[in-house]
Amino acid sequence: GPKVLQIPSHQIIDMGQMVTLNCDPVSNHLYFYWYKQILGQQMEFLVNFYNGKVMEKSKLFKDQFSVERPDGSYFTLKIQPTALEDSAVYFCASSLGQHSGNTLYFGEGSRLIVV
Amino acid sequence: QQQVRQSPQSLTVWEGETAILNCSYEDSTFDYFPWYWQFPRESPALLIAIRPVSNKKEDGRFTIFFNKREKKLSLHITDSQPGDSATYFCAASRSAGNKLTFGIGTRVLVRP
Numbered sequence A: 001g002p003k004v005l006q007i008p009s010h011q012i013i014d015m016g017q018m019v020t021l022n023c024d025p026v027s028n029h030l031y032f033y034w035y036k037q038i039l040g041q042q043m044e045f046l047v048n049f050y051n052g053k054v055m056e057k058s059k060l061f062k063d064q065f066s067v068e069r070p071d072g073s074y075f076t077l078k079i080q081p082t083a084l085e086d087s088a089v090y091f092c093a094s095s096l097g098q099h100s101g102n103t104l105y106f107g108e109g110s111r112l113i114v115v
Numbered sequence B: 001q002q003q004v005r006q007s008p009q010s011l012t013v014w015e016g017e018t019a020i021l022n023c024s025y026e027d028s029t030f031d032y033f034p035w036y037w038q039f040p041r042e043s044p045a046l047l048i049a050i051r052p053v054s055n056k057k058e059d060g061r062f063t064i065f066f067n068k069r070e071k072k073l074s075l076h077i078t079d080s081q082p083g084d085s086a087t088y089f090c091a092a093s094r095s096a097g098n099k100l101t102f103g104i105g106t107r108v109l110v111r112p
Helices: none
Strands: A005-007 A012-013 A019-025 A031-037 A042-049 A053-055 A065-067 A076-081 A090-096 A108-115 B004-007 B012-016 B019-025 B034-038 B045-050 B056-061 B060-067 B072-079 B084-091 B106-111
Touching: A012 A019, A019 A031, A019 A090, A019 A108, A042 A065, A042 A076, A076 A090, B004 B084, B012 B019, B019 B084, B019 B106, B034 B060, B045 B056, B045 B060, B045 B072, B072 B084
Parallel strands: A012 A108, B012 B106
Antiparallel strands: A005 A019, A019 A076, A031 A042, A031 A090, A042 A053, A065 A076, A090 A108, B004 B019, B019 B072, B034 B045, B034 B084, B056 B060, B060 B072, B084 B106
């Protein structure tokens, strides 16, 4: 089936440093998402993105977070500066359409450890 | 406050038995309920989904039962196979958007 690729699969970073998580969504998809999963908890919505703009973001999407997809390249989540509580698995997803019923395809996640 | 709750957190069944996974939700504006499954070291993937216009959705050995009045649904896996061993996530969204609210997941182990 359609694949969403995430790079890196895992990263350890010092608190205060910047990290960029990269996502290669399904090729013809137009809507992109980031979810955050802290160990032992549910996946939680961070942000969705369409046509170069953030459509909706949750309270978890702090000011230190930003997303972009320059010129159809990777859809990225940047955290600057990182904090200890940012340690989690970050899942990227993409979908063809906006409305429910449009299947979200997820990547395998990027495990971020902030020390 | 969890908007989507799942139980049990883990479940072990023997091959051939029926596994029953429970899910409940708070927000009555949710109108789309997909179940995702995730195998170790793989990405979550859509398994089956239901809308409240139906109270049952079947796909092979997987069946969703939906009770709109009680805001509950369940996923039944009949004739469970070892290959069904995975974590199952119940999720919910509203038709106007595609933002999924996930439960914490149920880890299912099917013993041969």
